[in-house]
Amino acid sequence: MxxxxxxxxxxxxxxxxxxxxxxxxxxxxxxxxxxxxxxxxxxTPWAGAERSPSHRSASPQVSPPGHDLTPTALPAAFPGLHPLATGEEPHSSVDMVHMELLHHYLTDPVLHIAPSSSLREVMMANGLREPYVMHSLLALSAHHLSVIRPGQEVFYRTLATQLQTRALSLFNSIDVSLLGDSAEKRVPVFVFSSVLGFHALCDSLTYRDPDFDSAFARFMGYLRIHRGLHSVMHGYWDELRKTELKHIFNEIVPRWYHFDNVEGRECDEIRERIRSLGLDAEEAEATQKAIDLIQSVFDAKPRPEDRAYVLCTWAAMLQRPFVRMLEAARPEALAVLAYFFLAMHHCRSAWMIGGAGQHLLTLLANHFRGGEWYAWVETPYRVLQDLLIQLAPAPSPPAIDESCTVPMARDFVITRPHEADAPRIAEIHLAAMDSNPLLHAQFPTPESLESLQQFLRAYTAEQLQNAASGVFVARDPDTGLIAGFMKWDSPSHPEDVKLESGDLRYLEGCRREFLDGYAALATEAKSRCFGDEPCYRLNFVCTDPGYQGEGAGSLLTRKVLEMAAADGLPVYLESTEVAVQLYTKLGFQVLDGFEMSIPRAGSAELSEVYRELCMVWRPPSK
Known part of the structure; x- marks a missing residue:
């Protein structure tokens, strides 16, 4: 036939x-x-030039983990993210993972970068029309899940990277001539650029670079990505005000930014310093506009919950002369950035920000420390330190005797322990830490806590085999019973491996993600505070609850302070908030801090913020 x-x-x-x-x-x-x-x-992604971009397949392309994407250079704000090679075909079909991401995007109000339901509808409508927008929305959803589900962080971060990679590939394949002079056809491009910039910010804030140069390069990579929408939208801004985006241009932006009626005073000092420089008119105007935008974050009109939205649009609102000053890393522009990082710290409750503002401002202050420009960032850095101290609540009972510098101490005998003392030290360790919520996030079951205690016995016994190990105990002079212990290290007594980074991670029943997360944050914080400067470090100061308030911990700490003073070295520690005032009385000062989200006991939701402050004691100058 x-x-x-x-x-x-x-x-x-x-x-x-x-x-x-x-x-x-x-x-x-x-x-x-x-x-x-x-x-x-x-x-081909779509058939022929006569077809609209909306004819392209909306099927998300997700490569399996480990798939080698063809590399093309991109800014550092997207580490490991590369567009696919031109001509690759979007063959993959939608699966239940994509459905989960879409459902999460639609139902989790915390995730949205659009502060109104009408704008979220616009974003979703454009996602259904244009696959590059949908891929970008799903990528953002995956990134959010990587934050709130730390046990699956690697899976969702990989998925987010792959989806954003595919979004970039599809976007780069657009024939811009098909858009013509239509502002309506540029709406999905605007939505995509906004989501891409937001995702770039989320991604850059995930990292904790050890020095300011690296952190600044990453931040500028984000800024260039976010400002990419200016090149796409050039000449069409006024027309966009008449499209379905009119709500954001005509209502939301005027609601957030009140340049003619600045109320807050947080940025007054940097305004005056900039005026004193005598910049040319163009740079002066652009810099003052950048400061106005930062003040809008502090003011957060009309609602404090809008603060994070205002912060996330800062890069897109900057004028080009100030961007050029940032690109040249001019110190006056970096000083303005210090206030932006302080404003970011005010937004720390937002899921994508956390402790990033504190981290970046600390790096910037250290970058300028000792030079003539440090005075320009000293005020925002001091405000940050004051905020950290204010966040620390008063210690819980038993109350400290205010009539003396530290709690009244019994005549505890401070000695080095014997190997046979390991079980008692392990017992005190768990008893003293029982009120610490992080311990129960890391070891959530009775079985896992029992495994921890057995591990600590063996671990401490191995430590004590070395006569020079950094362990002291406080013994009751009447009974000989150990009332408390302290573990420390120093340049002459280095700790081989931090406890949370060692074999402890492999105990059955432990939540490794909370051990790894804490160890990483603590390491980054110490690096920020000291760099390579030698110091003593207090790792644990634990007292049996039955001896609490009798001065055992203070005597143990004083012992290390005496040794550090003899060596002329500072002493560093990370303190829970309840112990900050006690260490302050011993002469420690707050330098920095960090926080992480953990679940409450009996819950899987990351509903509690655990915080520690980094403190230093320095020997008196001779």
Whole structure:
């Protein structure tokens, strides 16, 4: 039987071409392939220049973990993220993982970068029309899940990278000439650029670089990505005000920014310093505009919960002369950035920010420390330190005797322990830490806590085999019973491996993500505070609850302070908030801090913020 002839088309799917049958060219799957349940594939993302970009397949492309994406250079704000090579085909079908991401995006109000339901509807409508927008929204959803589900962080971060990679590939394949002079056709491009910039910010704030140069390079990579929408939208801003985006231009932006009626005083000092420089008119105006935008974050009109939205639009609102000053890393521009980082710290409750503002401002202050420009950032850095101290609540009972510098101490005998003391030290360790919520996040079951105690016995016994180990105990002079212990290290007594980074991570029942997360934050904080400067470090100061308030911990700490003073070295520690005032009375000062989200006891939700402050004691100058 002869096959009926048909008009040939270059735009049909590959399966119909192979079978020499007419293809109706429906995408993502033609009717022929849908009917016989074949995989439908096309040789191009969409057919021909005469078709609109909206004809492209909306099927998300997710490569399996470990898939080697063809590399193309991108700014450092997206480490490991590269667009796919031109010409790769979006063959992959939608699966239940994508459905989970879409459901999460639609139902979790914390995730949205659009502060109103009408804007979220606009974003979703454009996502359904344009696959590059949908991929970007799903990538953002995956990134959020990587934050709130630390046990699956690697899976969702990889997924977010792959989805954003695919979004960039699809976006880069657009024939811009098809947009013509239509502002309406640029709406999805605007939405995509906004989501891409927001995702770039989230990604850059995930990292904790050890020095300011690295952190600044990463931040500038984000800023260039976020400002990419200016090149796409150049000449069309006024027309966009008449599109479905009119709500954001005509209502939300005026609501957030009140440049003619600045109320807050947080940025007054930097304004005056900038005026004193005598910048040319263009740079002076652009810099003052950047400061106004930062003040808008502090003011957070009309609602404090809008603060994070205002912060996340800062990069896009900057004027070009100030951006050039940042790109040249001019110190006056970096000083303005210090106030932006302080404003970021005010937004720390937002899921994508956390402790990033504190980290970046501390790095910047250390970058300027000792130079003439340090005075420019000293005020925001001092405000940050004051905020950290204010966040520390008063210690819980038993109360400290205010009539003396530290709690009244019994005549405890401070000695080095014997190997046979290891079980008692392990017992005190768990008893003293029982009120610490992080311990129960790391070891959530009675079985895991029992495993921890057995581990601590063996671990401490191995430590005590070394006569020079950094362990002291306070013994009750009447009974000989150990009332408390302290573990420390120093340049002459280095700790081989931090406890949370060692074999403890492999105990059955432990939540390794909270051990790893804490160890990483603590290491980063110490690096920020000291760099390579030698110091003593207090790792644990634990007292049996039965001896609490009798001065055992203070005597143990004083012992190390005496040794550090003899060596002329500072002493560093990370303190829970309840112990800050006690260490302050011993002469310690707050330098920095860090926080992490953990679950409450009996819950899987990351609903509690655990915080520690970094403190230093320095020997008196001779």
């Amino acid at each position: 002869m096959r009926r002839s048909h008009k040939k088309s270059r735009n049909g799917c590959l399966e119909c071409k192979k079978r020499h049958i007419k293809c109706d060219e429906t995408r993502p799957q033609c009717i022929n392939c849908t009917t016989v349940q074949r995989e439908c594939r096309y040789s």
